[in-house]
Amino acid sequence: MDVIEVRDLRVRFGERDAVRDVSFTVARGEMYALLGRHGAGKTTLLEVGAGLRRPTGGTVRVCGVDPYERRDALRAGTVWRDGGLFPGLTVGEVVDAWRRWTLDPLTAAEALRLAGLSGLENVPFERLTPGERRLLDVALVLLARSDVLFLDEPTADLQDAPRERVWGVLRALSAHGVTVLMTTRSPDEACRADRVGILDEGRLVTGGDEAHPKAA
Numbered sequence: 240m241d242v243i244e245v246r247d248l249r250v251r252f253g254e255r256d257a258v259r260d261v262s263f264t265v266a267r268g269e270m271y272a273l274l275g276r277h278g279a280g281k282t283t284l285l286e287v288g289a290g291l292r293r294p295t296g297g298t299v300r301v302c303g304v305d306p307y308e309r310r311d312a313l314r315a316g317t318v319w320r321d322g323g324l325f326p327g328l329t330v331g332e333v334v335d336a337w338r339r340w341t342l343d344p345l346t347a348a349e350a351l352r353l354a355g356l357s358g359l360e361n362v363p364f365e366r367l368t369p370g371e372r373r374l375l376d377v378a379l380v381l382l383a384r385s386d387v388l389f390l391d392e393p394t395a396d397l398q399d400a401p402r403e404r405v406w407g408v409l410r411a412l413s414a415h416g417v418t419v420l421m422t423t424r425s426p427d428e429a430c431r432a433d434r435v436g437i438l439d440e441g442r443l444v445t446g447g448d449e450a451h452p453k454a455a
């Protein structure tokens with residue numbers, strides 16, 4: 240079954256369609272990158288997929304359910320580009336605090352291992368590199384056993400080594416069946432995903448259901 244199904248999606252702000260007639264699917268364990276320029280509609284699409292915004296038209300299903308109506312029923316996590324700021328706390332303290340708000344969480348050690356941050360429990364948040372901060376955000380959504388990730392420009396502004404580290408973690412998660420819908424403005428980054436959908440002024444100009452290797 241496709242984990243993410245987007246059909247004829249339209250999102251209108253006032254007089255303007257930010258997303259129009261967009262259809263695509265993402266299979267379990269697949270990494271799908273939405274590539275587009277500034278203002279192309281990537282974040283809006285991610286918000287709808289994550290159940291944070293109701294579409295104007297069309298449908299979105301995540302694991303077969305409407306993410307806007309039944310967000311609590313989904314094990315889906317979202318990481319925004321700006322990410323969390325946790326001054327004054329160590330990595331372990333951040334994760335422990337998050338666990339207290341999470342139903343049936345993973346252990347802190349397991350979430351940090353999956354996010355490639357094992358051994359950093361005692362490191363203050365301020366000492367983390369930008370890449371490690373991004374991965375800490377990933378660890379926090381993994382705590383809730385999320386198997387669908389919506390990632391807003393996960394490698395933006397990272398240098399080569401931390402970017403590789405983030406990709407390594409995402410690849411490992413994908414290999415274990417985690418489904419990833421990510422956005423990027425970089426064609427090079429997009430091409431590293433299993434599939435790329437190019438968004439231009441709200442329309443998916445390529446990357447709809449015409450090419451779907453994992454469904455074959």
Ligand SMILES: Nc1ncnc2c1ncn2[C@@H]1O[C@H](COP(=O)(O)OP(=O)(O)OP(=O)(O)O)[C@@H](O)[C@H]1O
Nearest residue numbers: 252253257275276277278279280281282283284424
């Ligand atoms: N809440 C809103 N109200 C009105 N217009 C909005 C709102 N959110 C987004 N837009 C508009 O919708 C269009 C798509 O915006 P969106 O943020 O989805 O693009 P994006 O591809 O994510 O861009 P960026 O790469 O800059 O994040 C833009 O024209 C934007 O100005």
